[in-house]
Amino acid sequence: MTLKEQLMEDMKNAMRAHEALKLDVVRMIRSEIKNFEIDNGEADDEKVQKIIKTMLKQQKDALLDFEKAARQDLVDETNAKIAVFTAYLPTELSDAELEQVVAEVLANATVKDFGPLMGQVMKKVGNRADGGRVTAFLKKALT
Secondary structure, three states: OHHHHHHHHHHHHHHHHHOOHHHHHHHHHHHHHHHHHHHHHHHHHHHHHHHHHHHHHHHHHHHHHHOOOHHHHHHHHHHHHHHHHHHOOOOOOOOHHHHHHHHHHHOOOOOHHHHHHHHHHHHHHHHHOHHHHHHHHHHHHOO
C-alpha cells in the first residue's frame, strides 16, 4: 500500500472514529500532496515523505513559538499533531548510526569540503535524518 493510499484509509478511519485532530492532520497532508501534484505531477512515496517532513518542521517551529508565548493549550495540540505527522515518516537514525554514516562518507572522500560532503551524507540518509542534525555531526567530524 502506498503512503497516499494509507493516508486515504486513515482519513476514512478517523472519520468513522470521530478523531477530529487526526482527521485534520491527514486532510492537511492530503491537501499539500494535491497542491504538489498540481504543480509537479504524480507524487511517489519519497516525495510524499518529503512533503510530510516539511509540514512537520513547520509544526515544530510553531511549537517553539507557542512555548515562548506560554500557550499550553496550543503546545498540547501541536504536540498531538507532531505525533500524527511522525507516524507517516520512517524512523530517524540514531546518533550512533548517523555518526557511522558521516564517518563512512569522510573515509571515502578525497576532498574535505563541507558542501559536497553534506550532499553525500544527505543522499545516504535520505528522509531518515534532519538536515540540522547532519550538519552538526558533519561539523563535529570535520573539526
